[in-house]
Amino acid sequence: MERVIELEIGGMTCAACANRIEKKLNRMDGVTATVNYATEKARATVPAALSAADLIAVVEKTGYTAAEPAPEPPPAEPARDALRDRLLISIVLSVPVVVLAMVPAWQFDYWQWLSLTLAAPVVVYGGWPFHRSAYVNLRHGAATMDTLVSMGTLAAFGWSLWALFLGDAGMPGMTHPFSLTAREGDAIYLEAAAGVTTFLLAGRYLEARAKRHAGDALRALLSLGAKNVTVLEDGAERVIAAADLTPGALFLVRPGEKVATDGEVVEGSSALDVSLLTGESVPVEVRPGDPVTGATINAGGRLVVRATRVGADTQLAQMARLVEEAQTGKAAVQRLADRISGVFVPVVIALAVGTLGFWLGTGRGPAAAFTAAVAVLIIACPCALGLATPTALLVGTGRGAQLGILIRGVEALESTRRVDTIVLDKTGTVTTGRMAVTEVVPGGPGLSDAQLLRWAGAVEAASEHPIGRAIADAARERGALPPVADFRATAGVGVRGRLEGAEVAVAAGAPPRAPAAAATWVEVTVDGEAAGWIALADTVRPTSAAAVRALRRLGLTPMLVTGDAPEVASAVAAEVGITEVAAGVLPAGKVDVVKQLQAVGRSVAMVGDGVNDAAALAQADLGLAMGAGTDVAIQASDLTLVRGDLTAAVDAVRLSRRTLGIIRGNLFWAFAYNVAGLPLAAAGLLNPMIAGAAMAFSSVFVVANSLRLRRFRPAGTA
Structure with missing residues (x-):
């Protein structure tokens, strides 16, 4: 196991x-x-x-x-503050060293010794993180980026010490080391040693800050849960830690409070603000029997909720787990970059030694040869390669979580680039998955729509059947319902009861000339006589048509798959603008539909929400599970859409493609930087200080480029 x-x-x-x-x-x-x-x-x-x-x-x-990860991870600020302090001290000390070396007019007698006094703390104290890491790795027979930095800065500093104490560089009148009038033996590189150290410290500090910001979304997600909760025990209220809740416990959610954990409303009705989890700004109305998700905010009345899932089983915990798992993934090209990084350092050291030997062999002298060799060591550090994929994943998956889109990993990103067909399950995906009254047809003279709906709604109010609840909800919207006596429900037949002196029954049945619309009909009888009929249908989500158009703009061909009758499927497809329809498909048949599309060369994405969609989601090249669906469907998918809205699928594809594009851009920059920089350094066209600045900039650029994903906006927003 x-x-x-x-x-x-x-x-x-x-x-x-x-x-x-x-x-x-x-x-x-x-x-x-x-x-x-x-x-x-x-x-x-x-x-x-x-x-x-x-x-x-x-x-x-x-x-x-x-x-092992702590339950409450400590903030990274202290370590970052220590790095900042080290950087500030290095800047203060290194600036005079660089200025004195670069401005001959400001040089005075024995200025080199002042430069040594200022540069020594920068190289030793400022560069200590690099030297320590290089030493630790050397003890284990390994070389890393810090090996290159440490070798380069210590070599420059050591050469300068030799020139000052054993050469002529300590004599008055010493000119800038790169001046044409300077003698080869007099050259010192204190400004390179101090400047490179400071530039690299600045790059590492900015990198740490950017990485911290990159993970902000996940940290915010993990902190959403309520800390305390008011539980009901034998009618009494008691405040406990939310972590101590157990399944089955009853707890209160007052207006303005967070729902402590996933549960089911037992008493009360309200509107919940779910934007923190789904990115959806429209409040969700809940009433007894409706599920609620932990960390959502009660924007209305008082609720009594029964806990159904706690701790690691809640939707919030599952979301955080999915995001964290996604952030550990690696693209195939990143794995190649990692392998290159593993052998890169020894190759660079060999290249630096070769550069030194080449320039010495050409007679250019030790100063020019040494300058080129140190520049090779400094500019070749492969930091940007290692940051290219993980930082983009960190920001992209975090931004997705804020918008209610959970990306499982790099494989899912790569799949979004290839798909050309998107298969949409009808119920719960294109439609709301809830029945609603669409038409009321009175059957007798003088009987109004409102009266017929009032009678049917009163009888159905005690029913738990989805059709019964839809009729009762529609009736309540028009006024209060009368009490019902002698209520009886017969499975597979209907309901009946006595109200206002009459026997009212509701059962399956259609009017004599029912329109051939995509609807389910029930017949209402009063004292055994037909009083009228009510039509119900699974209504199309208001945003589905716009989402289908957006999917087409992304180059995807939508296809509707449903187990409903062809006339029902065709009516829904026509309403949202889908031309390819597969109706009367059994649950197992959805897998066959996906396989048939793949057999003719299509790359298929599947959107579904139920247990019967799980196999098709797993078979598809890209599976997208609506978050309101079952855990089985979510586990079988590549992307989870917490928002119960088809526009979330559009945003998921857009964000995934954007993140993949950022990753590829980062890797291109990282490779291009090293490919271009190494020959320039080996050719003696870069001095070590400029090489250090370029290396630091490459890492910061990659992280900053990834942070652009924080500005990703969902479809339909400005």
């Missing part, structure tokens, strides 16, 4: 670190692990015989720290 273990990893500084930990974990028998540099987490599927302590031991032996 296997289980999943998650760990929080500390000490990683680049993608090579994550790649090395991942390799070590995957070498354990039966372990399949993924390590995410951006989220600083590891997720491993392990045999039952292994524990978290076993995995932690391997990670620590590799040179990093690991721990």
